[in-house]
Amino acid sequence: MAVFEAIATTYLESTQASVTFSSIPQTYEHLQLRISARGNITGSAGHPMYMRINGDTGSNYSNHTMQTYGGSSLNADPYVNFAYVYQAGRVVMPNSNAGFYAATIIDILDYRNTNKNTTMTGFTESLSASEYLSFYSVLWNDTAAVTSILLYPPSNDFVADTTMTLYGLNSAN
Amino acid sequence: MSLGSHRALLAAAGGGGGDLASYDGIATTTLGSNQATVTFAQDFSDYMDLVIVSYARGAVAVLTAQLDMQLNNDTGSNYAKQRIEGTGSAVYAANWASSTSHMLGVLPCANATANIFMSSVTTLFDVNSDKYKSGHSQAACDLDGHTSGRVQIWGLSWKSTAAITEIDLFDATGSGDLAAGSMFSLFGLRREPV
Numbered sequence: 548m549a550v551f552e553a554i555a556t557t558y559l560e561s562t563q564a565s566v567t568f569s570s571i572p573q574t575y576e577h578l579q580l581r582i583s584a585r586g587n588i589t590g591s592a593g594h595p596m597y598m599r600i601n602g603d604t605g606s607n608y609s610n611h612t613m614q615t616y617g618g619s620s621l622n623a624d625p626y627v628n629f630a631y632v633y634q635a636g637r638v639v640m641p642n643s644n645a646g647f648y649a650a651t652i653i654d655i656l657d658y659r660n661t662n663k664n665t666t667m668t669g670f671t672e673s674l675s676a677s678e679y680l681s682f683y684s685v686l687w688n689d690t691a692a693v694t695s696i697l698l699y700p701p702s703n704d705f706v707a708d709t710t711m712t713l714y715g716l717n718s719a720n
Numbered sequence: 721m722s723l724g725s726h727r728a729l730l731a732a733a734g735g736g737g738g739d740l741a742s743y744d745g746i747a748t749t750t751l752g753s754n755q756a757t758v759t760f761a762q763d764f765s766d767y768m769d770l771v772i773v774s775y776a777r778g779a780v781a782v783l784t785a786q787l788d789m790q791l792n793n794d795t796g797s798n799y800a801k802q803r804i805e806g807t808g809s810a811v812y813a814a815n816w817a818s819s820t821s822h823m824l825g826v827l828p829c830a831n832a833t834a835n836i837f838m839s840s841v842t843t844l845f846d847v848n849s850d851k852y853k854s855g856h857s858q859a860a861c862d863l864d865g866h867t868s869g870r871v872q873i874w875g876l877s878w879k880s881t882a883a884i885t886e887i888d889l890f891d892a893t894g895s896g897d898l899a900a901g902s903m904f905s906l907f908g909l910r911r912e913p914v
Binding site for chain 2: 621628
């Protein structure tokens with residue numbers, strides 16, 4: 548088994564409300580999501596991307612973010628006990644210039660362990676007209692193994708050419 | 721800075737990183753019981769960079785503690801570090817020019833909500849060079865229900881020209897162990913063959 552292996556890639560050829568990675572193999576030590584995303588919420592330049600794990604709709608998600616807007620401010624925000632991950636990444640929206648997609652990397656460590664809640668880290672950015680750069684944590688307050696991941700914009704859709712790839716990592720072959 | 725980003729960069733540059741075998745899994749340790757220190761020690765001369773993945777918790781009876789790292793058993797004041805930290809709605813920056821260890825992140829400990837672990841990824845660059853060894857680390861300690869959960873980004877420099885041959889990870893409070901269940905993985909990014 549390769550050390551760094553692509554599990555699944557979603558490439559959107561048209562608009563789509565959400566992307567789900569399901570039946571995630573329980574054969575890796577860690578997971579990584581790499582995302583390039585744009586949405587179609589009219590009147591917006593950029594917005595957080597939401598996430599749910601294993602279809603859990605309970606208030607079991609917390610988020611701590613540290614970010615700069617437009618390179619001129621630096622601040623942090625807590626989003627505690629939400630029914631979804633408030634910031635799993637970023638989605639560029641139509642008020643941004645054409646061609647820009649938000650880039651996000653999310654690390655999900657020890658995802659199959661049933662004795663640990665799941666804490667993730669992520670980096671995300673969006674340009675242009677919605678300049679935003681953030682490092683953040685995600686807590687799913689549940690010890691179940693991660694078997695599916697749902698990603699979606701707060702309303703409307705992801706647009707075509709949005710791509711998402713889930714990788715698995717193993718340090719011991 | 722995240723897992724795999726260097727492999728992607730190497731691949732994009734047309735270097736050895738385009739080969740999956742250039743990114744090696746070296747070792748993984750999951751603690752079956754509380755333990756003071758986790759050590760990775762071997763000849764890393766095949767590698768350009770090392771990546772340490774930590775999913776860890778502290779055993780001491782406090783809310784949080786520090787996960788620290790020393791290299792090659794160096795306990796001198798040879799570790800320079802700086803960080804940006806977000807906690808609640810505040811952001812802080814700090815630096816230390818001459819510490820006795822690197823800090824990689826904040827550990828939830830025995831007084832924190834059960835089953836919550838710190839997530840951290842640390843990269844050490846050019847580990848066999850005769851330069852001072854630079855690196856960076858990212859970490860999240862997302863305490864359940866706490867607006868004081870922390871996210872951190874670290875810049876690290878070990879002021880030694882020695883090749884890295886040993887990595888020690890420990891709870892910097894000195895009196896606390898790393899908790900059972902803590903998991904540490906070490907990856908290596910290979911040099912281009914010569």
